[in-house]
């Protein structure tokens with residue numbers, strides 16, 4: 001074993017960084033044995049230096065992340081600050097000063113992954129980010145390496161722990177949205193700004209990363225259709241239950257049948273209770289990967305939280321340190337092509353639409369005509385008279401598979417009917 005240690009700069013010591021530092025200290029001997037050299041924590045950059053950090057030598061703590069990255073012959077920079085800046089500049093500085101990088105920063109990678117990969121490659125450095133998608137679950141490496149000889153056609157899953165935690169609480173305990181979000185934040189699952197979680201930005205960033213790696217193409221955050229989960233109500237859960245379904249925030253990346261384009265989307269969806277994703281509870285994540293030769297694979301595990309995420313960071317740290325010692329670098333993305341990313345209008349799926357309508361003869365026929373005129377075939381219709389005496393009924397329509405564009409046209413036309421008082425909710429139905 002080499003005796004000179006590999007030097008690691010830790011940028012960020014919050015929920016994830018503090019666990020990375022703890023494991024680096026408590027598992028130092030194991031890490032050294034696996035890498036073939038000891039690893040030394042050379043410095044820890046934070047925003048608030050006076051905060052007490054258990055197990056961290058105060059002499060290592062600095063607010064000058066740039067100086068830490070530039071000085072002292074750092075071999076590997078672990079970036080767990082989050083956000084775009086200063087993380088991006090620190091990572092590029094690390095590459096330019098001889099260090100490889102391990103990051104958990106999906107927001108940055110979804111926005112600037114291509115440029116960062118290009119710089120890493122130009123400088124002969126590694127850029128690893130297993131922790132950026134689905135916390136502890138090994139997903140990036142299986143897609144990038146184990147499935148490199150297969151053809152992945154679809155990736156579908158729950159990739160945000162916070163929203164799964166909230167939806168699960170709302171469904172199973174009747175908890176309110178805010179109460180469940182506060183608990184997820186206290187448990188360290190949520191992003192610094194939880195809007196990123198609940199509005200689907202975090203899951204969309206992960207979908208962009210997954211689609212890029214799975215289909216060997218470049219997909220950016222802006223290419224991903226996104227709807228958050230803030231408008232999911234108790235009434236939606238009740239409707240879902242009546243259909244034998246529950247509601248999950250899903251990320252779905254698909255390659256077109258002709259292989260010539262891809263789509264990536266994030267939105268809440270009803271899925272049957274019999275589907276394996278329906279039983280993914282709390283902050284757990286699960287991702288299905290469908291490929292030509294392997295068929296269906298499912299990856300499952302803790303999707304958020306300090307220790308699970310640190311596990312993925314440490315796995316990358318070991319891989320990058322091994323590469324450093326052998327003089328190699330891991331796979332980059334220089335061989336990626338640029339497949340077109342199709343719009344949401346072209347996506348084909350099923351829909352659950354809840355309408356408030358006048359409770360009088362002929363309304364059902366009128367509504368059915370609008371669906372037929374837009375080429376959207378109805379699977380089931382359920383009408384429920386209201387007890388409020390207002391002469392209104394609820395009409396729940398579940399469609400067969402139709403394009404999003406056809407469904408949008410249908411809904412627009414329904415809104416123009418005098419007998420349709422309102423469209424209470426529209427939700428896609430997946431996983432059948």
Ligand SMILES: NC(=O)C1=CN([C@@H]2O[C@H](COP(=O)(O)OP(=O)(O)OC[C@H]3O[C@@H](n4cnc5c(N)ncnc54)[C@H](OP(=O)(O)O)[C@@H]3O)[C@@H](O)[C@H]2O)C=CC1
Nearest residue numbers: 012013014015016046047048080081082104105304305309
């Ligand atoms: N939490 C989770 O479950 C997961 C998080 N991630 C990703 O990991 C990254 C970190 O997340 P998390 O640990 O939760 O975030 P936290 O907000 O808990 O920690 C951020 C850390 O960065 C430090 N920091 C912030 N700004 C600066 C700056 N300008 N210079 C130096 N240090 C700075 C903070 O310092 P201080 O302590 O002084 O405030 C803090 O230590 C993010 O990219 C996130 O998306 C990925 C998977 C799961």
Ligand SMILES: N[C@@H](CC=O)C(=O)O
Nearest residue numbers: 160161162189191304
């Ligand atoms: N906020 C994220 C953290 C992990 O990526 C989540 O809830 O999944």
